[in-house]
Amino acid sequence: MSIRHGLLALLERGPRYGYQLRTEFESRTGSTWPLNVGQVYTTVARLERDGLVVPAGEDEAGHALYAITEDGRDELRRWFTTPVDRASPPRDELAIKLAMAVGTPDVDVRAVIQAQRAHTIQAMQDYTRLKAQALEAAAARPGVFDPDDVAWQLVLDQMIFQAEAEARWLDHCETRLVRLAPQAVADRREGADNPPSDGDGTAEQADGAPQRSPARVGGLRGALRRPRR
Incomplete structure (x- = not known):
């Protein structure tokens, strides 16, 4: 979602065309997360589909421009004011x-x-x-x-x-x-000295699977949302 909102933030400054958005995005982030033009245009097309940007004619060189809509500005404000969710961290x-x-x-x-x-x-x-x-x-x-x-x-x-x-x-x-x-x-x-038996020992559940803590079974999101006692 950072690319999507990053492009909206750039469009907030005025209409832009695809390659210009790519250049400014990479300039702002020091090319830490490089984009290709195809990725930019695909993202812009989705933003247009969602009513967050609209075509805004062409510049003097014939580049197709896009502009942010009021819905796009509302979405951008929500992004800036909403903390990044740590209950579902990205895969590391x-x-x-x-x-x-x-x-x-x-x-x-x-x-x-x-x-x-x-x-x-x-x-x-x-x-x-x-x-x-x-x-x-x-x-x-x-x-x-x-x-x-x-x-x-x-x-x-x-x-x-x-x-x-x-x-x-x-x-x-x-x-x-x-x-x-x-x-x-x-x-x-x-x-090695004490192989598992067929009894009801505490090391395994009834189905033979090792016992796991509720936090690991429920995942991080469930653990974070579980009411505190």
């Missing part, structure tokens, strides 16, 4: 990779973590260097407010903070694995 490849690695035989989870940490720290250093360059360029134009420069700095800040948080999370994951490793070995030995 790194979190999925580690979750799968923990239960996959012959995978050195610590090696996976250490390789990712090295990459994350390198990325954080790259982002920090880019931020220094952006601040230096802004300092060379005192008294000039460039929305694209400020937006790019904010995007860089977000990427730096996200990389820092990811590095801390990876440290936490490795520490937890080190702490739990002896218990995991003990559990495997106990399992």
